[in-house]
Amino acid sequence: MAKVFIELQEILEYNPRFIDTRFDLTDNTAGRKSYNEEHLEGAIYWDLEEDLSDMTSQNGRHPMISKEKMTCLVQKSGLNVDDFIVIYDQGAAPFALRAYFLLDWAGFTNVYVSRAGFGDLKRALPVSKSEPVYTKTTTIPNWTNRKLLTMDEVRQVVAGITEGQLIDARSNVRFKGESEPIDSIAGHIPTAINFDWELLKKDGKFLEQEELKGKLADLAPKDKPVIAYCGSGVTAAPLYSCLKEAGYENVQLYVGSYSDWIRENEVETE
Incomplete structure (x- = not known):
């Protein structure tokens, strides 16, 4: 049985790579603003419309991104396929799970979504205003095309x-x-x-x-x-x-x- 969600206590036992995906469908600048104000230390930011959708496509309101764009995203984010990754948003929202699906599609096997939202996470983990810089990787995703x-x-x-x-x-x-x-x-x-x-x-x-x-x-x-x-x-x-x-x-x-x-x-x- 697949494990998608991870509890705060489990997160505390690891040193994961964090991805912040907070977003507001009524204000597409709100997520980035929230991230800039504070985020979990070491977290990168993935925007629903800038990173996780192809808004130039006509195939729906939040169209699927290409394999090329997804490859660029994971490489510039400094991610490797076997990294232990925890994605979070404001809590009980769909945005972290959109990112989870894309990483699942790309063959990442140690990816989890925090059941707790940022408000709970920041009470237990250090936060920062600084956007981290990671070394670009040459990761090539292991696509699982049957999921899409x-x-x-x-x-x-x-x-x-x-x-x-x-x-x-x-x-x-x-x-x-x-x-x-x-x-x-x-x-x-x-x-x-x-x-x-x-x-x-x-x-x-x-x-x-x-x-x-x-x-x-x-x-x-x-x-x-x-x-x-x-x-x-x-x-x-x-x-x-x-x-x-x-x-x-x-x-x-x-x-x-x-x-x-x-x-x-x-x-x-x-």
Whole structure:
């Protein structure tokens, strides 16, 4: 069973490389400002839109980055594939888990997301205003391409040609098409089921493994592929990660998500 989340006590036992991914979808400068004010000592900053998305692409609101961009990101960050890495954000947010997915895709095997947010972490760990400088590496990721689905591959799932269960991480009212505050078309990808990612957390933290197993146990057979998506590919990352934590063996992510799907495809409503 995959371990995605790490507890503060476990972090204190190691000397990890920290990645700060705090972000605010309503103010895309807030995360960097917060980092500049203070961050965990030694932490680098990865911005959702500057680093973890390709905002020049038309494939959804937070499109997938290229292998070339991801390779450059890990190299300039001074990361090696076997580094012990802990990613954090403000807590119970999707941003650290977006970074986790990208590193998982890139074949990093010792990557974890802090269950505690920055507010709790800074009470136990030293903080700094200085941005660290690490020596650039020549790391070449070991890509795990099966974790990432394109629109064409999702079409194969919808058509029943390829096995898999699509799971929509948005709210139920958006899934049913009863309300759509962001996208131009309301509804969901055909054949998808719904599990609101907000149900994966409480009290400012993601649920512990046993709780996640209980909530997610009956969504789909654990030995069959499950594909997480959302509106723009950001809040699907918590669902992707929590499905792994809950024991699902073959978890995939459609980063383009609903905002990409509706460019060329029909939808369903309930």
